[in-house]
Amino acid sequence: MTPDLFxxxxxxxxxxxELRAELHHHAHRYYVLDDPEIPDAEYDRLFRxxxxxxxxxxxxxxxxxxxxxxxxxxxxxxxxxxxxxxxxSIRTETDTEATGAEAFDARVRRELGLSDTDPPVDYVAELKxxxxxxxxxxxxxxxxxxxxxxxxxxxxxVTQNIRTIGQVPLRLPTDVPAILExxxxxxxxxxxxxxxxxxxxxxxxxxxxxxxxxxxxxNAAAGAVRQLDSGIAAQRPLSFFAYGLGExxxxxxxxxxxxxxxxxxxxxxxxxxxVAEQTRVCHGSEQLISFHRDIGIQRDSLPYDIDGVVYKVxxxxxQRQLGFVTREPRWAVAHKYPAQEQLTTVQAIDVQxxxxxxxxxxxxxxxxxxxxxxxxxxxxxxxxxxxRKDVRVGDTVIVRRAGDVIPEVVSVVSDKRVGDxxxxxxxxxxxxxxxxxxREEGEADHRCTGGLFCSAQRKxxxxxxxxxxxxxxxxxxxxxxxxxxxxxxxxTLPDLYRLGLTALASLERMGEKSAGNLLQALDQSRHxxxxxxxxxxxxxxxxxxxARDLARHFGGLDRIMAASVDELLEVPxxxxxxxxxxxxxxxxxxxxxxxEQLRACGVSWEEGAPAExxxxxxxxxxxxxxxTFPTLRRExxxxxxxxxxxxxxxxxxxxxxxVVAGEDAGSxxxxxxxxxxAVIDEATMQRLLTxxxxx
Ligand code: IVH
Numbered sequence: 001m002t003p004d005l006f007x008x009x010x011x012x013x014x015x016x017x018e019l020r021a022e023l024h025h026h027a028h029r030y031y032v033l034d035d036p037e038i039p040d041a042e043y044d045r046l047f048r049x050x051x052x053x054x055x056x057x058x059x060x061x062x063x064x065x066x067x068x069x070x071x072x073x074x075x076x077x078x079x080x081x082x083x084x085x086x087x088x089s090i091r092t093e094t095d096t097e098a099t100g101a102e103a104f105d106a107r108v109r110r111e112l113g114l115s116d117t118d119p120p121v122d123y124v125a126e127l128k129x130x131x132x133x134x135x136x137x138x139x140x141x142x143x144x145x146x147x148x149x150x151x152x153x154x155x156x157x158v159t160q161n162i163r164t165i166g167q168v169p170l171r172l173p174t175d176v177p178a179i180l181e182x183x184x185x186x187x188x189x190x191x192x193x194x195x196x197x198x199x200x201x202x203x204x205x206x207x208x209x210x211x212x213x214x215x216x217x218x219n220a221a222a223g224a225v226r227q228l229d230s231g232i233a234a235q236r237p238l239s240f241f242a243y244g245l246g247e248x249x250x251x252x253x254x255x256x257x258x259x260x261x262x263x264x265x266x267x268x269x270x271x272x273x274x275v276a277e278q279t280r281v282c283h284g285s286e287q288l289i290s291f292h293r294d295i296g297i298q299r300d301s302l303p304y305d306i307d308g309v310v311y312k313v314x315x316x317x318x319q320r321q322l323g324f325v326t327r328e329p330r331w332a333v334a335h336k337y338p339a340q341e342q343l344t345t346v347q348a349i350d351v352q353x354x355x356x357x358x359x360x361x362x363x364x365x366x367x368x369x370x371x372x373x374x375x376x377x378x379x380x381x382x383x384x385x386x387x388r389k390d391v392r393v394g395d396t397v398i399v400r401r402a403g404d405v406i407p408e409v410v411s412v413v414s415d416k417r418v419g420d421x422x423x424x425x426x427x428x429x430x431x432x433x434x435x436x437x438x439r440e441e442g443e444a445d446h447r448c449t450g451g452l453f454c455s456a457q458r459k460x461x462x463x464x465x466x467x468x469x470x471x472x473x474x475x476x477x478x479x480x481x482x483x484x485x486x487x488x489x490x491x492t493l494p495d496l497y498r499l500g501l502t503a504l505a506s507l508e509r510m511g512e513k514s515a516g517n518l519l520q521a522l523d524q525s526r527h528x529x530x531x532x533x534x535x536x537x538x539x540x541x542x543x544x545x546x547a548r549d550l551a552r553h554f555g556g557l558d559r560i561m562a563a564s565v566d567e568l569l570e571v572p573x574x575x576x577x578x579x580x581x582x583x584x585x586x587x588x589x590x591x592x593x594x595x596e597q598l599r600a601c602g603v604s605w606e607e608g609a610p611a612e613x614x615x616x617x618x619x620x621x622x623x624x625x626x627x628t629f630p631t632l633r634r635e636x637x638x639x640x641x642x643x644x645x646x647x648x649x650x651x652x653x654x655x656x657x658x659v660v661a662g663e664d665a666g667s668x669x670x671x672x673x674x675x676x677x678a679v680i681d682e683a684t685m686q687r688l689l690t691x692x693x694x695x
Contacts, residue, residue, distance in 0.1 A: 012053055016060045019050040023066040024171055031166035032274045064142045064170040068163050074229045078156035081147035084247035087135060087183065088152060088327050090310065092334045098289040104311055104333040105285035111322055111330055120284025121313060124261040125291040126243055127276050128308040128334050131187030131221050134162060135246050138180045141172040148225065152327060158225050161233035162186070167240040169272040176271055177257070181246030184273070186225055188217040189304045192237035196220060213411065215398060216341065217305055239304070242273035260314045281314060292335055299337060300402045308336035341400045341410065344368035346393055349380065349424050351431050355460030356540050357448040359437055361386045361424060363397070363409055371401030378407045382444045383426040392421040432456040452492065452590060459485050461538050465493055469544060470536030471525040471603075475518045483507050494597035496522060526602045530557060533605055537595070539585045541578045545642070549573055550582075552643060556607040557595070561586045572616075572645065616645030617692025624652050626669055627662030629682040637685065644689050652677060660685045 010018065026043050030036040036043075047066065054061045061067075093100035108121055135155070137145040146162035147155040162168055165186065172180070188196070196214065203211045214220035224236030245264065250257070258264040262281050269275040278295060282288050288311055295309050313319050313331035322330040348364040361380040368375055378399055380386040391397060391409055396416035401407040426446045430437050435450030448454050452461060462481050466473040473496070484490040489503055499522065504515035528536075534557075535547035542550070553571040554560045560582070568579035585591050623646050625634055632640070637660065638648045652659055652671040659672040659679045672679050680688070 012057050013060055016050060016053050016057070016065075019046055019053070020062070020065055020171075022046055023050065024169070027066060027166055028169065028272050032169075032272060062142075063144065066170065068170070069166065070164065070231075070234050073160055074231070075160070077228070078158060078226075080150075081145065081155050081157045083135060083147065083150075083153060083155060084181065086152050086327075087133060087149040087155065087246070088324070088329060090332045090334050091328045092308075092336060094336070096336050096338055098292065100333075100335045101288035101292055101311065102285045104335070105288065108313060108322065108331070112318065120286075121318075122260075122315065123282045123288060123311045124265070124314045125280045125282050125288055126265075126310045126312065127241075127278055127295065127302075127306045128310045128336070129185035129187050129241055129243075129276075130218050130305040130307045131185040132218070132225060134158070134184060134186050134225070134240070136162065136168060136182045136184075137246075138172055138176065138182070140178060141174060141176050141180075143168070143170045156226070160230040161225055161227055164230060164234040165238045165240055167274050172271050177248050177250040179247055179249035181248065182242050182268060182273060183244045183246055184240055184242035186221055186238050186240050187304055188221040188224075188237065189239055190217060191303065192239075193217040193220055196236060212414075215411065215413065240274055241276050242268045243275075243310075259316055261312045261316065261319070262314055264316070282311075288335075296337055300340075300405075306337075307339070308334050310334050338369075338372045340371045340402045341398050342368045342370040343396055343413065344375075344399055346391060346395045346397055346409075348393055349386070349391065351427060353430060353432050353448050353454060353456035353460075355457060355464050355538060357430075357450065357454065357457050359426060359430070359446040359448060361426070363391055365397075365399060368399060370399055370407070373401065375399055375401055375407045378409045380409060380424075383424070383439075383446060384444050386424045390423060392417070392423060394418060394421050430454055430456075451588065452594070455485055458491070462490065462493065462496070464538045465536040466496075466525075467536075470532055471528055472532075473518075473525045474521040475514065476521070480507070480510070480518075492597070493594055494601050497526070497598070497601035497603070526604065528603065528605050530605045530607065533557070533598075533603065534560070537585070537591075539582055541581045546571075546574065546578060548639075548642070553611050555610040559610060561592065561595070572619075617690070618688060619645030621645075621657045622647045622649050622655055623685075624649050624656050624659045624668055624672070625662075626659060627665030629660070629662040632682060637682070640689055641685070644692075658685070658688075 023043070023046055026036065026038055026046075030043070050065065051067050054065065054067055093104060095103065105121065105123075109118070112121070114121070133149040135147050135149070136143060137147070143159075143163065145157060146159045146168075147157055149155050163170065193214065193216070197220075200211055200213045204213070214223065220236065221238055224233050224238055227233040227236070243265070258267050262279070265275045265279055278298075280287075280291055282291055292309055295306070299306060311333050313322060319329070319331040324330060344365045344367075346363045347366055350362050350364055352360045352362050354360065361383065363378045363380055365376055365378060380389070380391060389409060389411060391412055394417070396413045398410040398413065399407055400410045426437065426439070428437055429435065430448035430450055433448065433450040433454035433456070435448050435454060437446045437448050439446045448457065450457065452458055459478075459481050462476070462485070463478060465471055466476040466481075476496075481490075484499075484507070487507070489499070490496055499519065501512070501515055501519060504510055504518060505512045507515075530551040531544065531547040534542065534550055535544050549571050550560055550568075554563065563582075565576070565579045565583050568574055568582055569576065574582075618641060623641050625637055625648060628634075629637060641648050649656065652668050652675065654675055654677075656672070656675075656677045659668060659677055660682065661669050661672075661679050662682060669679065671677075
């Protein structure tokens with residue numbers, strides 16, 4: 001719509017029509033296709049122009065005007081709407097396993113009188129959106145009414161609120177039937193739901209009365225659709241997917257517009273309705289099963305909640321042939337997934353102690369089956385988080401477990417709280433050893449100050465020491481450490497090397513053979529390296545890389561133990577927090593004692609001379625490694641580069657100086673080329689290591 005300088009100025013009516021057409025077009029690009037052509041500000045400008053025009057000329061206002069999306073009118077109640085074609089529900093296949101799809105296919109085949117030798121039936125597999133069903137009525141292509149399902153026969157007129165949904169077209173192209181009812185699901189995206197609850201929490205915190213947070217996107221969507229004040233509904237971000245039809249009266253001859261469910265969905269999409277892209281035509285039950293499985297995998301990464309998938313016989317004439325039983329079609333079924341959220345009650349809030357003494361509040365729950373497993377614990381992370389969610393003992397809570405993520409308490413169902421249980425507060429002392437628990441300035445976590453005196457920390461410390469990247473003691477896992485510490489057999493790390501075959505073999509679930517294997521693993525761990533040993537001690541803030549830097553800089557353990565904070569600060573990449581943590585660790589007698597005893601038990605490594613400010617030809621350079629090198633393993637190359645002062649990063653960016661590429665280098669190489677980063681081979685890297693630059 002380019003302005004034509006020579007044309008006469010449009011009349012207000014013409015301009016209003018022009019603006020409405022433009023706004024319809026851009027709303028479809030924005031809300032349905034997610035691909036806007038113009039910036040938001042430009043859309044707003046057109047929108048305001050139309051608003052101004054309509055307020056100057058109220059006779060120009062039409063029900064399909066985009067300005068009607070903002071809501072505003074407040075109703076006393078909803079009018080009722082009798083559905084011209086009843087809104088039915090679908091049978092739910094309770095079997096959440098693959099066999100659910102087989103049972104449906106078998107029923108359909110039987111009803112159609114098909115034998116095993118007949119070809120597979122075609123189905124359309126769709127998502128089962130977790131929102132609420134809505135019927136949209138268009139007359140001459142204009143949205144005139146939107147109704148809830150109600151009891152299937154009579155619903156409520158929620159037109160005002162539905163008009164506020166950007167994805168619902170207010171006007172359709174000219175080739176649509178004279179009367180067209182489109183049915184689908186109104187829902188709320190998860191990100192919109194989170195943002196809405198965030199705003200609600202802020203209102204509550206600011207003292208607003210009568211505000212509440214919503215339990216889940218479905219409830220929030222249902223609440224918004226049934227809002228009497230459409231101005232409020234307009235602030236609740238809703239979305240829409242179309243999946244079927246109600247009444248259709250065709251003014252366009254008798255040619256059927258579609259003969260299959262899939263054809264119907266594609267037509268709805270052409271008319272401007274959102275249709276989920278996952279929709280598939282499936283031949284027979286096998287393809288239904290794989291659809292169910294594939295969507296199950298994608299489920300957590302979808303931007304909205306689904307509670308299952310829906311299968312529908314594709315051919316509309318077969319649908320008619322199958323018909324209905326009571327109020328459910330025989331040609332469709334909902335195949336569910338195990339629910340990811342469940343209600344349960346909090347029986348207690350325990351506090352667990354980690355390796356570095358971090359105290360974690362954990363809600364102990366009445367066992368509940370959620371996301372495919374029985375859950376009895378959910379972390380509350382720290383005191384702040386527990387207080388933010390205001391979880392209290394006795395509360396009814398929503399527990400969520402999605403995919404393999406650890407279960408969490410989503411929120412408390414506040415109206416179900418009985419009495420006035422006290423809010424959670426962190427204990428002032430460690431629940432395991434009774435030492436004082438403190439929270440340092442600027443930190444969210446409380447910590448037990450008991451150090452290795454605390455048996456919980458001791459268990460974690462032993463596991464840390466034994467892990468593969470530290471002393472690598474195979475076979476020393478949580479169960480065994482638990483037993484050893486609880487039985488009082490192992491109190492400190494050196495006790496591990498004093499274990500005897502008889503003591504070990506007498507432990508539960510420990511045969512003589514595994515006891516022997518463990519002793520052998522312990523023996524092997526005596527020969528180690530200084531970086532592994534340092535890392536294994538579990539000094540706070542000393543990870544593997546820092547342990548390597550320390551070992552390289554000082555050469556020997558005694559020099560590290562004696563180093564002042566200032567001397568420690570000379571180590572590359574060691575800052576004040578790390579330096580102080582190392583100093584504090586070795587200032588404690590019991591830690592020095594542990595080190596001495598470990599050495600006395602034969603734990604040893606090769607020491608070197610302190611690095612005389614070892615030459616660092618590659619200081620300040622960043623490398624990325626990719627592919628397989630001819631002579632060095634990736635890990636070795638990394639160590640060499642780091643020893644020469646370089647940083648080795650995991651991904652290529654503009655800050656990368658060199659990408660070292662070996663055979664079968666992948667996307668990192670492409671990225672390097674794209675960004676113009678120097679790509680070198682192993683030989684060139686070796687040259688850089690000795691010379692620091694190309695010569
Ligand atoms: S078809 C005659 N398709 O699930 C068949 N329903 O009881 C009518 N739903 O009330 C429904 N996604 O709210 C259909 N792709 C989908 C759906 C779907 C969600 C809801 C709908 C309906 C309920 C089924």
